[in-house]
Amino acid sequence: MKEKLVLIGNGMAGVRTLENLLELEPDMYDITVFGSEPYGNYNRILLSPVLTGEKTIDEIMLNDDAWYAENKITLHKGKTVTKIDRKQRKVIADDGTEVEYDRLLIATGSHPFIIPVPGHDLPGVIAFRDINDVDFMLAAAKEHRHAVVIGGGLLGLEAAYGLIQQGMKVTVIHLMDTLMERQLDSAAGKMLKKSLEARGLEFLLAASTKEIIGKKRVQGVLLEDGREATADLVVMAVGIRPNIDLAKSAMLHCERGLVVNDTMQTYDPRVYALGECVQHRNEVYGLVAPLFEQAKVCANHLAHLGYAKYEGSMTSTKLKVTGIDLFSAGDFHGDEDTEEVVMQDVAGGVYKKIVIRDNKIIGAVMYGDTIDGAWYFQLMRDGTDISDMRNHLLYGQAHLGDAGHGGENAVMAMSDDMEICGCNGVCKGDIVKAITTKGLFTLDDVRAHTKASSSCGSCTGLVEQLLATTLGSDYSDAPRKTPMCACTDHPHDEVRTGIIANQIKTIPEVMKHFEWKTENGCPKCRPALNYYLVCAWPDTYKDDGQSRFINERVHANIQKDGTYSVIPRMWGGDTTAKDLMSLAKIAEKYDVPTIHVTGGQRIDFLGIEKETLPKIWGDLSAAGFVSGHAYGKAMRTVKTCVGSEWCRFGTQNSTQMGIDLEKMSWGSWMPHKFKMAVSGCPRNCAEATIKDFGVVCVDSGYELHIGGNGGIKVRATDFLCNVTTPEEVIEYSAAFIQLYREDAHYLERTAPWVERIGLTSIKEQIVDNEVGRQKLAERFHFSQKYSQDDPWTQRAKGAEAHEFVPMKQVG
Amino acid sequence: MQTAVKKETESSEWIEIGHINDIPRLGARVVSAGDFNIAVFRTENDEIFALRDECPHKGGPLSQGIVHGKRVACPLHDWKIHLDSGEAVAPDEGCAASYPVRIDGDAIYLSLTPKKGCPNK
Ligand code: SRM
Ligand SMILES: Cc1cc2nc3c(=O)[nH]c(=O)nc-3n(C[C@H](O)[C@H](O)[C@H](O)COP(=O)(O)OP(=O)(O)OC[C@H]3O[C@@H](n4cnc5c(N)ncnc54)[C@H](O)[C@@H]3O)c2cc1C
């Protein structure tokens, strides 16, 4: 016999839990659902665009009757549960339907709060909560002219804007003297009021409702101070209260909401609860992002997996009024211990405020230009130390050297056919359509369904913006702890520290220790774990080829047609006539289809069949070449210029410096690819200031630069320090490389890593701490002893031969 | 080595293609069948599966992907393919033809008649 699961409340949180549960355990329960509303499950958030006429009810359905049938779920539509009998473990609905349960899930949402002033029960007074309310308002808009919305918060303003779109004349009555005071400070509130007035809304602020007047139907609203507004329709949007009547009557412990623990269990272990009706660690939530996190955890426990934990959420909000860009998150009021950075351009309609405590962002409000909202929210959730970017924080991520297409266009201003994801050719319209028709809520959902933001990632900010503008809030996961991948709940840092602290030596042991949820990981975590182990135990760890991406497994770059490319090292970009002749001969011998001079100052043979690789490598090896690691998360190239040997401006021998750096570091595995360059003078012909580690020679010695990137997002380096001798350049670079190797997350290049941990912290460890620097450099040189064995020569001699020949020829 | 997978096929044209240890665990080898390749995968638990070595997306060589659980990630654009059915993992859609495999002792036998239902597109 299957266990019986009953869900009370057919809303967003409850049904999301069922979806998550079915993914984990499709057959564990006989599921019954009760819902007061006479519909399947719909996206309540999108009621606002339905009211404006931008969407229809059909378009906002998340799960229709067929879905319940397919998943063998019994749905009792339009039935309200009136009693829970916990002794006999059954629920009873208003029509007498009784259903027994082994596990019960309560997700009854909220009641809109109705101010109990005289006249509140007159016909024509309603809330804004469900389809019924929207139908009522749409009908009223056809027949009547004057509407009053009581409440100038998110919900009230969305209702007011919708009614204006429906042709009504709308007055908003608000108790406070600024709008949306829970999301906005007064400066932003005033700007919002101005733009809403421009759209035709009228406001009565600092206004307390005394009475709703009318005989058969509402006719107006009277305020305490005597002001009056005419109304044929009154929408009360003054707040919500957790709907806990049923839970209370079943004697389940309630405070403001139904109290649950970190596993979403109530005081009765058979009864789970989530959504707006619950109180968790003293918080009640009214946005879907946290509710969906709760759903994940709840499903995990219902599926008897038992390891997930909900630890609370940080939320951010956006107003879904077309053309109004507004963002807020966290604590934006601040107190004596906080500092504020503010930018206000009244004429331009732009306002930004960031609240900082102990060099960390704790809140933000933005109006007019919200392109960087997602970025501030990220910095806030990660607890990033912002001391190094304070000066340009307000100018946004774009001014941190982000010249990618990330920050140029406010996504709102883009037309539907404008391309958002350049890698996969996905347009704005496609993404918005997927979000609304397929019911997507998270960045991962959008990536899976549209491929947008799943390749180079430079459009991630835009996709997050689209999610936010389409759905109204930020749909990212719980603060701070982003797990490595879906196979684990542990973030990168925890796993890395754990590997060292517990002396873990193999991938299966890591997975066992950290209770991996999948059999043998995925293509995201396995390469990361393999790298972390290589880095931790350079002398003893046996590399796991099957956990490497094909390029690294076979030491060549796979091409679109399944052939490979071969790029040997040319130390510091220098070559000789003899080397060039060897290369020419080899290319001729193997009839190499394309020979290309790369952007990394060396020569690329393209279009080599896999079976030919060991042979061509054998010839290259005999001619003195080694692998260039152009395929790896590894030390790539060291670009140099001709420097003082030839150039009339050269101050030092930059070519030799580059060759020395490359000879020291070639072969080392890194969290991501790593590039260096040495320029002979500040004219910087080797482009050292967009490299992971760059050296600019000056008359007095060498300027060292770090964290540059010339790729997807151009970032110029940060200046680290000046040194005077080549030996120092070697020591500082080795120390920097090792710090990066030991600290960065897998697939995090130096540019984002430097931004994450802060330049100050790097200077402290490399420049200020001599002993620490030497230790880091020593560890790097130690690990290099084991990695400077040319992989091409090994394979030419027969290593890993199975990779390169078919198992069998048939047919 | 225990018999991990037995698959029935109507045809009797089983071809011996090698030993189970010719394929690394969580890895794959290629069987060349004239104008096309068949990728033969080995999972952690020594199950063997054979798929046409062409990703339903843009023809990427699945044999070169990372094997995890009973799936392989295509090396070109990271679609995930179910090893047992050849179907792409949702929400991606498409399939790679799947070939019957039989294990006898340590020897692997392959049939060149793909299972029905997948035009490999
Ligand atoms: C061959 C080469 C282009 C060329 O013909 O010149 C090249 C080719 C590729 N680059 Fe590059 N990049 C090449 C120089 C560069 C440069 C210029 C440089 O190094 O001075 C850059 C910008 C500098 C930088 O990295 O900061 C560059 C930034 C990228 C990026 C973006 C990295 C980023 O952090 O934003 C990627 C994508 C990635 O790594 O995820 C990439 C990825 C690739 C890949 C590996 C794409 C792939 O995954 O298959 C290409 C492989 C083609 C192949 O099979 O050979 N390539 N790539 C260059 C090889 C240099 C070499 O000798 O090793
Ligand atoms: C107009 C509007 C706009 C919104 N915009 C946003 C936004 O932009 N961003 C955002 O994050 N959030 C927004 N929200 C909030 C979001 O919709 C809610 O947080 C979310 O729907 C709450 O989910 P829930 O499952 O807890 O409750 P609900 O979705 O309300 O589901 C509860 C369901 O339980 C039913 N029910 C209650 N008691 C019983 C009973 N005894 N028996 C049977 N059924 C019962 C109710 O009828 C209801 O259908 C908006 C809400 C509204 C109304």
Ligand code: SF4
């Ligand atoms: S070589 Fe680099 S820039 Fe050119 S197509 Fe490939 S990844 Fe893009």
Ligand code: FES
């Ligand atoms: S070819 Fe396989 S994912 Fe694109």
